[in-house]
Amino acid sequence: xxxxxxxxxxxxxxxxxxxxxxxxxxxxxxxxxxxxxxxxxxxxxxxxxxxxxxxxxxxxxxxxxxxxxxxxxxxxxxxxxxxxxxxxxxxxxxxxxxxxxxxxxxxxxxxxxxxxxxxxxxxxxxxxxxxxxxxxxxxxxxxxxxxxxxxxxxxxxxxxxxxxxxxxxxxxxxxxxxxxxxxxxxxxxxxxxxxxxxxxxxxxxxxxxxxxxxxxxxxxxxxxxxxxxxxxxxxxxxxxxxxxxxxxxx
Amino acid sequence: xxxxxxxxxxxxxxxxxxxxxxxxxxxxxxxxxxxxxxxxxxxxxxxxxxxxxxxxxxxxxxxxxxxxxxxxxxxxxxxxxxxxxxxxxxxxxxxxxx
Numbered sequence: 207x208x209x210x211x212x213x214x215x216x217x218x219x220x221x222x223x224x225x226x227x228x229x230x231x232x233x234x235x236x237x238x239x240x241x242x243x244x245x246x247x248x249x250x251x252x253x254x255x256x257x258x259x260x261x262x263x264x265x266x267x268x269x270x271x272x273x274x275x276x277x278x279x280x281x282x283x284x285x286x287x288x289x290x291x292x293x294x295x296x297x298x299x300x301x302x303x304x305x306x307x308x309x310x311x312x313x314x315x316x317x318x319x320x321x322x323x324x325x326x327x328x329x330x331x332x333x334x335x336x337x338x339x340x341x342x343x344x345x346x347x348x349x350x351x352x353x354x355x356x357x358x359x360x361x362x363x364x365x366x367x368x369x370x371x372x373x374x375x376x377x378x379x380x381x382x383x384x385x386x387x388x389x390x391x392x393x394x395x396x397x398x399x400x401x402x403x404x405x406x407x408x409x410x411x412x413x414x415x416x417x418x419x420x421x422x423x424x425x426x427x428x429x430x431x432x433x434x435x436x437x438x439x440x441x442x443x444x445x446x447x448x449x450x451x452x453x454x455x456x
Numbered sequence: 457x458x459x460x461x462x463x464x465x466x467x468x469x470x471x472x473x474x475x476x477x478x479x480x481x482x483x484x485x486x487x488x489x490x491x492x493x494x495x496x497x498x499x500x501x502x503x504x505x506x507x508x509x510x511x512x513x514x515x516x517x518x519x520x521x522x523x524x525x526x527x528x529x530x531x532x533x534x535x536x537x538x539x540x541x542x543x544x545x546x547x548x549x550x551x552x553x554x
């Protein structure tokens with residue numbers, strides 16, 4: 207007799223069923239190489255006796271066991287589908303760097319609401335926005351794209367944080383000193399001008415790019431052995447660097 | 457390795473769903489009468505069967521579906537819960553000239 211069945215979600219069950227069916231199809235494909243007659247599974251249907259339960263968040267099912275009566279019936283039918291149909295009816299797989307809804311720092315209720323709307327990633331959300339769909343209306347005022355957009359930017363930035371590799375002191379043609387910060391993912395927002403504060407005094411940013419930021423220095427910055435440089439590359443990336451006199455940074 | 461894990465998790469009286477389908481598909485679909493010179497083959501068949509299920513979840517939260525046709529043929533106090541499996545198989549390759 208089987209051990210006690212575990213509760214499952216319909217999505218997980220269908221996923222497992224599809225995996226099993228795929229394996230069967232692979233086996234049959236190998237068999238077809240040598241067999242003059244071969245068969246393929248066209249349709250699989252399962253009528254399940256199950257007990258559903260709803261915990262206020264999601265519905266789970268437990269398959270009925272011996273002696274259990276009064277179970278509900280769920281019918282699952284898997285038909286065969288061509289590659290072309292898969293392409294026409296399936297969503298493109300998530301691109302590298304796409305942020306899932308789970309990674310965004312928003313409350314559980316909003317995530318749940320987004321999932322109900324079929325939004326599972328930031329990419330989905332942006333596609334909806336591009337089609338001028340008013341999320342506020344379709345979600346009964348509970349989801350606002352502009353609020354989410356900030357969270358999305360933050361999540362994306364968290365995945366690509368700025369990294370400082372070297373800091374050096376240089377002098378330009380007019381014999382004026384400036385700091386050169388080199389690294390990766392520094393000033394990546396083209397619409398935001400980075401802000402630099404050296405020894406608690408605002409410093410002008412001469413130029414900025416994802417790989418390099420140049421900061422103008424003057425007497426107000428009062429350079430000593432240890433200097434504090436605070437860099438705001440964009441609203442979601444603020445970095446503090448200690449620059450020792452000379453060329454080293456920590 | 458995954459299959460071993462799957463096998464060990466599912467109750468020993470049950471087998472992975474894949475194997476149930478494969479077993480049902482492993483038949484000789486060709487009938488030959490050489491004397492009469494007649495060759496017949498099954499082009500499509502459907503099976504509808506009661507099955508028992510054992511659904512288990514591994515430590516990664518992945519579900520494994522164990523299944524078996526009815527195990528016992530005697531009346532018992534507790535009747536097993538029979539789910540229904542129906543599947544259709546079709547021939548994919550025919551003998552040349554048929």
